[in-house]
Amino acid sequence: MKILVVDDYATMRRIVRNLLTQIGYTDIDEAGDGVTALTKLRESKFGLVISDWNMEPMTGLQLLKEIRADAKLAPTPFIMVTAESKTENVIAAKQAGVNNYIVKPFNADTLKQKIQSVIGG
Amino acid sequence: MQQISKPFMAEIQKAKRNGKALPGAADGAPVPAALASGPLSVDNREVMKAIGELGEKLDRFLTMDAQQIDHIQTEIADISGRIKATKVEMAALRHPLAGEDKFEQASQELTAVVSATEVATNTIMACAEELEEIVQELKSSMPEGYQADRVHDMTEVIVRIYEACNFQDLTGQRITKVVRALSFIEERVDAMMGVWNRREFEAMPLPPSVTKKDGDLDLHGPAPSTDAGNISQADIDALFG
Numbered sequence: 001m002k003i004l005v006v007d008d009y010a011t012m013r014r015i016v017r018n019l020l021t022q023i024g025y026t027d028i029d030e031a032g033d034g035v036t037a038l039t040k041l042r043e044s045k046f047g048l049v050i051s052d053w054n055m056e057p058m059t060g061l062q063l064l065k066e067i068r069a070d071a072k073l074a075p076t077p078f079i080m081v082t083a084e085s086k087t088e089n090v091i092a093a094k095q096a097g098v099n100n101y102i103v104k105p106f107n108a109d110t111l112k113q114k115i116q117s118v119i120g121g
Numbered sequence: 122m123q124q125i126s127k128p129f130m131a132e133i134q135k136a137k138r139n140g141k142a143l144p145g146a147a148d149g150a151p152v153p154a155a156l157a158s159g160p161l162s163v164d165n166r167e168v169m170k171a172i173g174e175l176g177e178k179l180d181r182f183l184t185m186d187a188q189q190i191d192h193i194q195t196e197i198a199d200i201s202g203r204i205k206a207t208k209v210e211m212a213a214l215r216h217p218l219a220g221e222d223k224f225e226q227a228s229q230e231l232t233a234v235v236s237a238t239e240v241a242t243n244t245i246m247a248c249a250e251e252l253e254e255i256v257q258e259l260k261s262s263m264p265e266g267y268q269a270d271r272v273h274d275m276t277e278v279i280v281r282i283y284e285a286c287n288f289q290d291l292t293g294q295r296i297t298k299v300v301r302a303l304s305f306i307e308e309r310v311d312a313m314m315g316v317w318n319r320r321e322f323e324a325m326p327l328p329p330s331v332t333k334k335d336g337d338l339d340l341h342g343p344a345p346s347t348d349a350g351n352i353s354q355a356d357i358d359a360l361f362g
Contacts, residue, residue: 007290011242011290012287012289012290015246015283015284018249019284022276022279022283054294083290083291083294104287105284105287105288105291107284108280108284
């Protein structure tokens with residue numbers, strides 16, 4: 001399964017990539033913002049998107065909405081990994097169709113657990 | 122009851138206009154029938170009472186007014202003192218003639234913290250990645266047993282290093298919030314100073330420097346060697362020959 005990691009912080013993408021590798025996922029691609037992520041998603045098939053929320057010019061929530069509005073991309077599982085932990089934010093993400101939500105900081109176990117709950121297995 | 126027998130001025134004038142005289146008038150002209158029938162009786166108690174009350178009110182007003190004026194003067198002096206003290210504090214925050222901009226300095230320092238932690242985190246990550254490669258090599262070349270288990274434990278430790286590196290993103294976001302808050306406060310201080318004549322602030326005492334001192338020397342703490350007045354380690358080495 002190919003995973004797209006979207007975060008404007010290169011260090012954070014690196015952390016997520018390394019943790020994913022440790023828990024057994026090695027087919028990973030990265031995007032530094034929502035627009036690049038959308039382009040990559042339209043060019044190649046991904047089994048999961050793990051995205052930060054707070055990014056420019058397109059936020060993680062906007063990216064999620066774009067994905068859900070695109071018939072071809074809509075079924076792609078989406079996990080939000082963010083520092084935003086306000087109830088209204090989590091609800092907004094849920095209403096937009098997020099499959100799971102991880103609040104930073106997180107550990108490898110949490111990441112593994114959320115991925116499994118989203119994609120099964 | 123006070124009664125008067127003399128006619129009022131209005132009646133005298135009316136009588137004059139009609140070419141008639143009133144009793145007591147110098148010309149001895151005829152008296153109007155209404156007045157001639159007897160002495161005029163007028164009840165002026167209401168008027169006298171009203172005048173009395175007005176006088177009392179005037180006395181009270183004059184007394185109160187003087188007290189209030191004193192009070193208002195005191196209040197104005199107090200407000201004036203507070204405004205002046207506030208201006209001095211505002212000047213201390215952002216003196217037009219101050220060499221150092223405290224807000225800008227603080228923002229730059231915080232931004233430098235974010236950059237430094239990012240560099241440090243990447244170094245830690247690179248080291249952990251290198252360790253991971255070594256561990257993989259060791260694992261593949263070792264027979265199963267205690268030592269292989271310990272090598273496997275090292276992998277778990279490396280994962281914990283990756284997890285701990287989460288801090289960089291969070292501290293970065295928190296510090297960015299602080300920088301934004303500083304920028305907001307700076308704008309508000311500028312706006313408050315804009316309400317007054319900015320030149321007034323120039324005349325105010327310069328704020329004390331927040332830079333730490335050692336005798337006559339300023340201790341600035343960490344700063345990039347590219348900043349004016351700072352030299353690199355290579356330059357220092359050159360100085361010591």
